[in-house]
Amino acid sequence: xxxxxxLQVVIPLVLAPLCLLLVRQAWLIALVGSVSSxxxxxxxLAGILENGSSNYYVGGWEPPWGIALSxxxxxxxxxxxxxxxxxLVVAWAHHSIEDEIRDxxxxxxxxxxxxCLTGSFGIVVxxxxxxxxxxxxxxxxxxxxxxxxxxxxxxxxxxxxYLVMGTVGATFILIxxxxxxxxxxxxxxxxxxxxxxxxxxxxxxxxAFAFLTVGVSLKIALFPLHQWLPNAYTFAPSxxxxxxxxxxxxxxxxxxxxxxxxxxxxxxxxxxxHVDYLLxxxxxxxxxxxxxxAVYQEDLKRILAYSSVAQIGYLTLGIALANSKGLxxxxxxxxxxxxxxxxxxxxxxxxxxxxxxxxxxxxxxxGRAMPWTMGAIVIGGCSLIGIPLTVGFISKWYLIIxxxxxxxxxxxxxxxxxxxxxxxxxxxxxxxxxxxxxxxxFREVPLYMLLPTWILIVLLVWLGVDTDLTVGIAERAAQSxxxxxx
Amino acid sequence: xxxxxxxxxxxxxxxxxIGLYLVMARHILPRKIIGLNVFxxxxxxxxxxxxxxxxxxxxILAEGITQYANPLPHVLILTAIVVGVSTTSLALALxxxxxxxxxxxxxxxxxxIDEED
Numbered sequence: 001x002x003x004x005x006x007l008q009v010v011i012p013l014v015l016a017p018l019c020l021l022l023v024r025q026a027w028l029i030a031l032v033g034s035v036s037s038x039x040x041x042x043x044x045l046a047g048i049l050e051n052g053s054s055n056y057y058v059g060g061w062e063p064p065w066g067i068a069l070s071x072x073x074x075x076x077x078x079x080x081x082x083x084x085x086x087x088l089v090v091a092w093a094h095h096s097i098e099d100e101i102r103d104x105x106x107x108x109x110x111x112x113x114x115x116c117l118t119g120s121f122g123i124v125v126x127x128x129x130x131x132x133x134x135x136x137x138x139x140x141x142x143x144x145x146x147x148x149x150x151x152x153x154x155x156x157x158x159x160x161x162y163l164v165m166g167t168v169g170a171t172f173i174l175i176x177x178x179x180x181x182x183x184x185x186x187x188x189x190x191x192x193x194x195x196x197x198x199x200x201x202x203x204x205x206x207x208a209f210a211f212l213t214v215g216v217s218l219k220i221a222l223f224p225l226h227q228w229l230p231n232a233y234t235f236a237p238s239x240x241x242x243x244x245x246x247x248x249x250x251x252x253x254x255x256x257x258x259x260x261x262x263x264x265x266x267x268x269x270x271x272x273x274h275v276d277y278l279l280x281x282x283x284x285x286x287x288x289x290x291x292x293x294a295v296y297q298e299d300l301k302r303i304l305a306y307s308s309v310a311q312i313g314y315l316t317l318g319i320a321l322a323n324s325k326g327l328x329x330x331x332x333x334x335x336x337x338x339x340x341x342x343x344x345x346x347x348x349x350x351x352x353x354x355x356x357x358x359x360x361x362x363x364x365x366x367g368r369a370m371p372w373t374m375g376a377i378v379i380g381g382c383s384l385i386g387i388p389l390t391v392g393f394i395s396k397w398y399l400i401i402x403x404x405x406x407x408x409x410x411x412x413x414x415x416x417x418x419x420x421x422x423x424x425x426x427x428x429x430x431x432x433x434x435x436x437x438x439x440x441x442f443r444e445v446p447l448y449m450l451l452p453t454w455i456l457i458v459l460l461v462w463l464g465v466d467t468d469l470t471v472g473i474a475e476r477a478a479q480s481x482x483x484x485x486x
Numbered sequence: 487x488x489x490x491x492x493x494x495x496x497x498x499x500x501x502x503x504i505g506l507y508l509v510m511a512r513h514i515l516p517r518k519i520i521g522l523n524v525f526x527x528x529x530x531x532x533x534x535x536x537x538x539x540x541x542x543x544x545x546i547l548a549e550g551i552t553q554y555a556n557p558l559p560h561v562l563i564l565t566a567i568v569v570g571v572s573t574t575s576l577a578l579a580l581x582x583x584x585x586x587x588x589x590x591x592x593x594x595x596x597x598x599i600d601e602e603d
Contacts, residue, residue, distance in 0.1 A: 130562055130565075133566075133569075134565060134569065137569045137572075137573070141569075141572060141573065141576055144576060144580070145576065148580055148583065153584075153587035153588065154600060156580055156583050156584045156587055157584060157596055157600070159580055160515065160577065160580045160581070160584065163573065163576065163577055163580065164509060164518060164522060164577075167522055167526075167573050168506070168509065168522070168525070170569075171525060171526055171529055174529055174566060175529055175532065178529065178532055178533050178536065178559070178562075181536070181558075181559070181562075182536045
């Protein structure tokens with residue numbers, strides 16, 4: 001049991017080359033990998049909830065000599081989200097990937113998927129600042145490859161654009177790690193947190209903070225650094241879009257949370273440097289501009305991609321409010337948005353498989369032909385808006401409470417207005433699916449593809465009604481990040 | 487001339503700016519990648535500079551050597567170089583595929599082709 005944190009990373013890492021060797025069983029190997037990491041993550045989170053955190057020294061070498069893996073509650077929560085989404089996406093994707101990717105590349109795809117999973121877990125579990133850079137690049141490089149495998153040739157340019165921006169972002173993080181090492185002589189995050197307070201007035205530490213914030217913001221696609229996201233989500237294979245939209249930005253956001261709260265400390269970030277002054281307007285711009293742009297898109301995947309940019313705005317808004325309720329809202333929304341976007345993009349992937357297109361003009365009246373898939377889209381859409389009884393409502397409820405607690409009532413008003421814009425783009429989808437006449441000769445997708453989609457949809461309704469589980473964990477996570485004793 | 491003492495950091499800044507400028511301003515894709523490489527190299531120089539110790543030798547165990555440079559940044563940069571090489575090779579592979587699909591490696595031309603579709 002004590003080896004769970006490293007197993008989380010090692011299982012997918014070892015299975016990745018196996019996918020290369022066993023060409024025909026690649027999908028099965030990926031499924032085994034993601035299911036076992038889900039089991040691992042469940043035990044890990046249970047252990048963390050009991051003990052408060054989990055520390056592991058790789059190879060038995062204690063820091064400062066060895067590399068420590070350290071996980072707090074947020075980390076355990078994110079690992080659970082990533083492995084849950086990975087399991088459902090892999091179970092769902094068997095047919096979809098064979099349809100969208102050339103036969104001789106299918107096993108290579110699964111190899112990349114396993115590496116991406118390795119990288120994502122690695123970023124979260126590690127307690128070493130340089131490791132974050134390395135794992136970030138492991139997951140990014142495999143992501144670029146997976147995006148480039150999309151059917152449309154624009155997938156190639158989307159992947160290239162993401163590669164350039166992602167590499168600049170990762171290199172910024174590397175610069176920040178270098179500057180921090182220069183000042184403190186350590187890469188261990190716990191040691192960094194100990195030694196930084198004495199050095200916080202130096203321009204080197206402040207430069208490191210700036211490089212880090214910009215670099216990570218590029219990876220989480222915070223407005224206006226989001227240009228890579230819409231194309232990447234639109235042209236990547238459906239399974240990749242579902243996985244990325246649900247997990248990639250959350251993992252990067254976790255890096256930001258970790259550095260903001262545990263390494264630099266909330267008082268430095270908010271009271272001294274006032275990052276919230278910058279983060280707040282950018283989040284609001286993200287929410288309003290991206291939601292508005294989403295209304296005018298002609299492609300279902302692209303609507304959801306822009307909606308993702310807007311949702312990232314909600315995530316950073318919670319951080320920018322700089323109180324514990326806001327942080328709770330961010331953490332709970334990281335999980336909730338993962339469920340929503342995962343479910344939506346899986347449903348969209350089903351459409352892609354049957355129709356070969358996700359343009360709204362091709363989807364007229366499709367709601368009658370594929371009732372289950374389209375039903376999933378409608379419920380997911382409601383959750384994006386934030387209608388009560390769905391998880392989207394819970395996230396927005398906590399955000400509004402946090403805004404009122406920070407005595408910024410205009411933020412609460414802005415959240416409500418932004419939800420109205422979300423109504424507009426979701427209604428456009430619903431109207432096309434149900435109220436327009438069109439070809440409806442295609443069939444519903446098979447049951448094994450509906451099942452993962454509906455597991456997510458049921459989860460997002462269930463967790464929208466019974467909020468104790470997610471909100472409870474998020475509250476504890478926020479308190480542990482802020483250093484409030486329970 | 488006190489600001490020249492740390493001339494290696496000035497080189498880092500100049501290289502970094504040249505690299506970022508190339509990434510943003512060039513629209514022939516391989517040139518962007520060259521810019522990205524220059525940018526990454528500047529960071530390598532930054533790391534190596536900070537491991538340096540005045541009048542010290544390389545971190546090799548040998549007789550008569552008491553002062554040696556901090557080897558940890560070297561190790562980190564070895565890793566970062568590997569990452570940089572794989573990023574470059576992936577980018578070049580993508581450019582080859584883009585050239586096959588579009589018949590050009592000029593970003594502006596690619597945008598034109600995409601808009602015509």
